[in-house]
Amino acid sequence: MLGKAKVCILGCGGLGGYVIEMLSRIGIGSLTLVDGDVYDVTNLNRQLYSSPTCLGESKALIACERVKEINDGVKVEYISEYIHQDNAHSILKGHDIVIDALDNIETKRFISNQCQIIGIPMIYGAIAGWYGQVSTIFPGDRTMEQLYKSSSAKGKEQELGNPSFTPACIASIQVSEAIKLLTNKGEVLRNKFLFMNLLDNEYEIFTLQ
């Protein structure tokens, strides 16, 4: 099941780095890594594949090299482009799951729409400071509208920044959701979201219906 799975990870930074590391070690058949950005000194505090020696290099490329290094049984491809209207369909199609490791609300909403159209489940993840959210969105679900009521929403991560442990925690839950979907085990956060507050140690699942 896992050996035949094809997973697309959008974003190879904070969430993405950890997601990619875990999926590679688990041994997913095929990974497509997408990120148009390059590593920057401000990434070093939390982005797993960032290091002082790879600043200025493509995040997707570096992530791809890491996957090959840790598990050569995984078929991996990288796309050093930002995902947008003109390339989304061709990038996303053919995958079993899309993992949202994107760093902005607008693109998260756009991708959720694209996944609805193409018919692929998306594992949404988002972080801001001590806080994080995860949900598993199937085609037909209204989850994204319920997660961002305002069209002019500005994510709090822009004020708070993100410490290293927040993406690591949320990425872990996203990977767990992906494995459950691929192996048909357990229960996923569909029409629900987990809200994680590491500052006050509050972890609560809310229903969205």
Place this chain on the structure above:
Amino acid sequence: MKIKVRLFATLREGRGKEQINTYEDGTTVLQIIESLDIPVEDVAILLINGRDGLLDTPLAEGDTVSIFPPVGGG
């Protein structure tokens, strides 16, 4: 009518985790948000009694409103 408001993440700054306030009958969620000085674009998730709600919903005695700010990083 007494309404409980549960606030999450950065919305707690200066407001606390939870408030129970008295409002006029028929007060809407939007009116409560304004009374707490929360900008409407800071309302990303809104639950009324644990279910997805709308800003213009008038509330009833004993309702709980839960408000989350936008979290969108990765």
